[in-house]
Amino acid sequence: MPQAVLLDISGVLHEDGIPLPYAVEAVRRLQEASIALRFITNTSRKTGATVYAELLQMGFEVERSQIHTAPSVIKRYILQHGLRPYLLIHDDLVPEFDDLDCTAPNAVVVCDAEHRFDYAHLDDAFQVLNQGAPLLAVGTNRYFHQRGGLHLDAGPFVKALEYAADTQALVLGKPAAGFFHGVLEEVGIEANQAMMVGDDAEADVAAAMQAGLQGCLVQTGKYRDGDERWAPDCRLESSLMSLVAALD
Amino acid sequence: MPQAVLLDISGVLHEDGIPLPYAVEAVRRLQEASIALRFITNTSRKTGATVYAELLQMGFEVERSQIHTAPSVIKRYILQHGLRPYLLIHDDLVPEFDDLDCTAPNAVVVCDAEHRFDYAHLDDAFQVLNQGAPLLAVGTNRYFHQRGGLHLDAGPFVKALEYAADTQALVLGKPAAGFFHGVLEEVGIEANQAMMVGDDAEADVAAAMQAGLQGCLVQTGKYRDGDERWAPDCRLESSLMSLVAALD
Numbered sequence: 001m002p003q004a005v006l007l008d009i010s011g012v013l014h015e016d017g018i019p020l021p022y023a024v025e026a027v028r029r030l031q032e033a034s035i036a037l038r039f040i041t042n043t044s045r046k047t048g049a050t051v052y053a054e055l056l057q058m059g060f061e062v063e064r065s066q067i068h069t070a071p072s073v074i075k076r077y078i079l080q081h082g083l084r085p086y087l088l089i090h091d092d093l094v095p096e097f098d099d100l101d102c103t104a105p106n107a108v109v110v111c112d113a114e115h116r117f118d119y120a121h122l123d124d125a126f127q128v129l130n131q132g133a134p135l136l137a138v139g140t141n142r143y144f145h146q147r148g149g150l151h152l153d154a155g156p157f158v159k160a161l162e163y164a165a166d167t168q169a170l171v172l173g174k175p176a177a178g179f180f181h182g183v184l185e186e187v188g189i190e191a192n193q194a195m196m197v198g199d200d201a202e203a204d205v206a207a208a209m210q211a212g213l214q215g216c217l218v219q220t221g222k223y224r225d226g227d228e229r230w231a232p233d234c235r236l237e238s239s240l241m242s243l244v245a246a247l248d
Numbered sequence: 249m250p251q252a253v254l255l256d257i258s259g260v261l262h263e264d265g266i267p268l269p270y271a272v273e274a275v276r277r278l279q280e281a282s283i284a285l286r287f288i289t290n291t292s293r294k295t296g297a298t299v300y301a302e303l304l305q306m307g308f309e310v311e312r313s314q315i316h317t318a319p320s321v322i323k324r325y326i327l328q329h330g331l332r333p334y335l336l337i338h339d340d341l342v343p344e345f346d347d348l349d350c351t352a353p354n355a356v357v358v359c360d361a362e363h364r365f366d367y368a369h370l371d372d373a374f375q376v377l378n379q380g381a382p383l384l385a386v387g388t389n390r391y392f393h394q395r396g397g398l399h400l401d402a403g404p405f406v407k408a409l410e411y412a413a414d415t416q417a418l419v420l421g422k423p424a425a426g427f428f429h430g431v432l433e434e435v436g437i438e439a440n441q442a443m444m445v446g447d448d449a450e451a452d453v454a455a456a457m458q459a460g461l462q463g464c465l466v467q468t469g470k471y472r473d474g475d476e477r478w479a480p481d482c483r484l485e486s487s488l489m490s491l492v493a494a495l496d
Binding site for chain 2: 119149165166
């Protein structure tokens with residue numbers, strides 16, 4: 001029985017801003033249970049404040065402090081190490097980073113930049129990396145699910161820059177063990193007492209299991225037939241309510 | 249003593265359209281020698297016809313039939329296999345492919361597309377790959393050298409799409425052994441009687457050696473200190489004239 005449950009957000013709680021069946025009710029029940037509940041996401045097309053506001057608007061009962069986004073972890077790392085980043089980020093994420101010094105960059109940050117992933121910006125990032133700057137990445141997710149289709153996430157662009165500059169990204173969001181452990185440290189619960197629930201069999205579930213948590217795969221969001229090959233500890237075949245039932 | 253010499257073009261014969269020292273003279277002398285001479289390039293920001301015209305304009309004595317470009321090999325493959333490609337190619341390469349049927353694509357072609365490497369085009373290519381279409385790539389070159397700097401080549405974008413769609417590109421230009429062998433087949437000379445001369449230690453030289461040719465590294469173009477780690481069979485420390493002297 002886990003003492004902490006970490007829930008991915010997009011594809012687990014909602015799809016395209018519409019709550020999944022019973023998800024609002026499931027979160028309400030989990031908040032009432034005697035477990036620590038946290039919402040963790042690699043989403044980097046919006047700020048943490050926006051993620052929070054959208055969840056409230058969809059009817060989810062969450063606290064701002066329960067939400068952990070990968071970009072916020074990147075920002076903390078930059079400040080701790082006194083780096084000046086070249087930012088490959090989405091327009092909507094700019095407010096999260098706009099108080100950082102980005103002159104004469106000595107680091108490259110790759111989030112899900114969408115339209116800023118163009119040749120000119122990627123080539124600029126390559127110039128910075130070629131001077132030996134570290135590559136900080138939100139994640140290695142291959143794709144995300146939106147409006148019924150799969151679309152390129154940040155991962156492929158991280159791989160492109162790693163290959164071009166013959167370097168290795170420091171991944172600070174999922175699937176990095178440090179992301180899971182950082183959240184659990186804050187709630188004071190060991191990894192082997194925690195469960196991660198996600199729709200990304202690789203970056204959510206297998207990665208959490210690698211980090212010592214239980215991994216639970218939902219069949220919504222980006223889930224596709226065959227994702228079971230990542231051998232999750234458990235699967236939620238219907239809704240999040242079956243998780244509530246299991247924890248009751 | 250090689251019976252065939254394959255010369256890379258950019259960074260070996262010229263840089264930014266200006267012939268390298270003694271390169272025009274060296275090519276003239278090689279044309280007079282009793283060896284088969286071919287010019288092979290992964291360049292995909294221009295058509296073969298343009299590559300030829302530019303070499304003539306720089307003063308190089310070459311025949312059109314001596315020039316082998318990777319895009320021309322891709323085109324042959326597409327025609328042989330009756331494929332309808334989604335083309336991620338440079339505007340200037342469009343004339344090379346404009347007689348192909350590109351409706352309802354069942355293959356993706358990645359050349360050095362430069363400004364077409366944007367999120368929308370890459371995501372479109374990803375959709376085609378997700379339907380099981382093959383990924384045909386001009387090469388895996390990490391970067392090229394232009395105007396004193398290194399810039400992203402097609403390779404990083406090939407890696408991005410391979411990772412996103414969990415597939416493996418079929419590389420038809422360098423470093424594919426088939427590219428070298430195809431040229432040598434045409435001139436009727438075995439790989440172990442041939443030498444490849446290039447400025448890309450990995451995609452020109454090491455790849456040719458892997459394909460059974462001798463590999464010779466120049467110290468112009470994209471060459472950088474430390475490229476000797478690829479252990480070329482020989483190096484040209486001054487100009488191409490030292491190759492002429494060695495073959496005399």
